[in-house]
Amino acid sequence: MAADLELKQKSQRSIRVTETNGYDLTDALFKFGIKDNPKDTSYSVEKVDGDFDKTDIALGIVYFTLTEANLDLAIGTYWGELKVILSGGDIIKTSTYEIKINRAIITD
Secondary structure (H helix, E strand, O other): OOOOEEEEOOOOEEEEEEOOOOOOOOOOEEEEEEEOOOOOOOOOEEEOHHHOEOOOHHHOEEEEEEOOOOOOOOOEEEEEEEEEEOOOOOEEEOOOEEEEEEOOOOOO
16 A cells, blocks of 8 residues: 655655635634654654644645655654644644655655
8 A cells, every 4th residue: 555645855845724614714723743653652754833824724725844854754654743723712623644754766
C-alpha cells in the first residue's frame, strides 16, 4: 500500500488543507504533527497555529509549509495528524496519515 504522502529529504512542500464537512474555521486553531511512531510522545515535526496561512480561511482553506529543516529526517515512514480546535471548543482530528520520506539524490 502506498503512503498517503511521499516527500524527499530536505525538500520544501506547501500543504493545502481544505475543510469539506461544513465546519466554520473562522476562529479555529490548527496544529499538525509528524511522529516517528504514532505512540511517541514527542514530534519529529510540529506546526502550530502561527505556522498556518489563513488567507483563504473563509473558503475553508488553510496552508502550512514543511520546510527543508522540517524534512531533514532519516529515510523511513512517519505518521502525521492534523488537529483543529473550533471556536466553540470542539476538537477535530484527521485520520492518521502515513508519510514516507525518500532519499534525496540532489543534496545541495
